Amino acid sequence: MVPDDFIGDRLYRKKMAMRKVSVIGIGKTRYGVIKNRSFLDLAVEAGKKALVDAGITPQEVDAFYLGNYGGSDFIKQNHLAPYVGSALGLRRDVPCTHVENACASGGSAVREGVLAIGSGMADNVLVIGVEKMNTVPTPAVTEFLAKAGDWENEVRVGYTFPSAFAMIAKRHMHQYGTTREHLAAVTVKNHSNAIHNPDAQMQKSVTMEQVLNDNRIIADPLRLYDCSLITDGASAVVLTEKGAARGLSRKPVDIMGFAQANDIFTLYQKEDLTKFDATIEAARLAFNMAGIEPKDVDVVEVHDCFTIAEIIAIEDLGFVPKGEGGPATLDGVTSLNGKFAVNPSGGLKAKGHPVGATGVGQVAEIVEQLRGDAGGRQVKDAEIGLTHNIGGSGATCVVHILSRG
Amino acid sequence: MNVRLLKCPSCGVFQSPPAYLCLSCKSEGLEEAEVHGKGKIYTYSTVYIPLATLEKEAPYTLAIVEIECGCKITGRVIMPSEKSSQDKLSIGAPVEVAEVRDGVYFFKLVDGNDTDGLPL
Numbered sequence: 276m277v278p279d280d281f282i283g284d285r286l287y288r289k290k291m292a293m294r295k296v297s298v299i300g301i302g303k304t305r306y307g308v309i310k311n312r313s314f315l316d317l318a319v320e321a322g323k324k325a326l327v328d329a330g331i332t333p334q335e336v337d338a339f340y341l342g343n344y345g346g347s348d349f350i351k352q353n354h355l356a357p358y359v360g361s362a363l364g365l366r367r368d369v370p371c372t373h374v375e376n377a378c379a380s381g382g383s384a385v386r387e388g389v390l391a392i393g394s395g396m397a398d399n400v401l402v403i404g405v406e407k408m409n410t411v412p413t414p415a416v417t418e419f420l421a422k423a424g425d426w427e428n429e430v431r432v433g434y435t436f437p438s439a440f441a442m443i444a445k446r447h448m449h450q451y452g453t454t455r456e457h458l459a460a461v462t463v464k465n466h467s468n469a470i471h472n473p474d475a476q477m478q479k480s481v482t483m484e485q486v487l488n489d490n491r492i493i494a495d496p497l498r499l500y501d502c503s504l505i506t507d508g509a510s511a512v513v514l515t516e517k518g519a520a521r522g523l524s525r526k527p528v529d530i531m532g533f534a535q536a537n538d539i540f541t542l543y544q545k546e547d548l549t550k551f552d553a554t555i556e557a558a559r560l561a562f563n564m565a566g567i568e569p570k571d572v573d574v575v576e577v578h579d580c581f582t583i584a585e586i587i588a589i590e591d592l593g594f595v596p597k598g599e600g601g602p603a604t605l606d607g608v609t610s611l612n613g614k615f616a617v618n619p620s621g622g623l624k625a626k627g628h629p630v631g632a633t634g635v636g637q638v639a640e641i642v643e644q645l646r647g648d649a650g651g652r653q654v655k656d657a658e659i660g661l662t663h664n665i666g667g668s669g670a671t672c673v674v675h676i677l678s679r680g
Numbered sequence: 681m682n683v684r685l686l687k688c689p690s691c692g693v694f695q696s697p698p699a700y701l702c703l704s705c706k707s708e709g710l711e712e713a714e715v716h717g718k719g720k721i722y723t724y725s726t727v728y729i730p731l732a733t734l735e736k737e738a739p740y741t742l743a744i745v746e747i748e749c750g751c752k753i754t755g756r757v758i759m760p761s762e763k764s765s766q767d768k769l770s771i772g773a774p775v776e777v778a779e780v781r782d783g784v785y786f787f788k789l790v791d792g793n794d795t796d797g798l799p800l
Contacts, residue, residue, distance in 0.1 A: 431783070543752045544703060
């Protein structure tokens, strides 16, 4: 194992050497089934909105990162970053880079942007996350997504993503007594939050009874209401050096801490399926860098690709003790007016999960919350927020901690 | 029947492929080893919405099985047709590898006490 203080020390020193970073602009398209708009339309819309929000022109962008998972399958297009960058009219000297880390592609792209500014190589960075998934029938979507798992050793056996998380859920239920009611509480809460999100795919509430009585089993014990959505959409953020962000018309939001970690790739090789070591490690490093503790966080966007994933995320991130994620959710601890709000946007479950856009959209949501611009889903007096974005069955995790500037 | 695993020459821990070094002590030079594919279900799921390529076989049951040497392997469970036998499917249920088809393990439920042995 990694010695406890080693990476922390090294990162801390790096932080001291690095320039600090702020988010000065966000842009989003609606999330949903968007038949009449292309991949490029969506990416450009989100990017332009973020630049307008930041008050800078495309010519002022020094580096561009694109988070996307499945462009080569869903739209048969590769070389995606300059594909989008040239459509936005970026300068010729701007490096355009595609970042792919499965469902954590967006979070990883944001982190690359933070590093570009931190290193001094760029003053303004544009990050766009985009996915257009409703181009093929559901079985093909299932197959494209399965490529984020171990094809040779898992997918060939018959693994789908719902079934991987179903086996995780079954184990969590066995070890900690988590129930279907606990899982359903995640669905009910996230749908209830999404009603107040005009960009969400599912702006409708569901009751506990509806969820518990629904018999559409995807992979036992997970049913339709436990699964995130198949979504088209894009999100974008503009990053700049913290000092330069002062004096702009929009109130900046600062990046206090960030980290990315990995875990054993193949699910059955993990010692304990009820936790994600990449999350535990990324959280430890990000909290260490930010110099805060989980209790200091007011609002959280976690990666609820399945209901069980939200329960495990709040445990791994240190917000609740291990095994208490289900009961805490059922008790309303994570609801909009709870002790700490989880997924005020509606999360992947109800806002939607355009895979490569998700991690960028999470950061955009936290920025809206910290600016106080989140309308009906605003978390009162939110000062510090956290995003948690995982890839595959947890082999990548990216955490960002943000605060009001 | 037997399954093919990798054994760490340094700490003796068994692990399932793919592995290029020991996940436990990081030693290299793992050696091939064959052990009996008998163990207990660590977790499982019956899949109703499968990949397009497996549509004809759905619903099918996946399992991660902890075999007696302490290592986990994965495969599909051959489900008995009688309901009473299907009810035996649970975490901790004893199983063994019955066949290998195209490199995929197929487990069958076997009789045995599911409370002794491994700490599941």
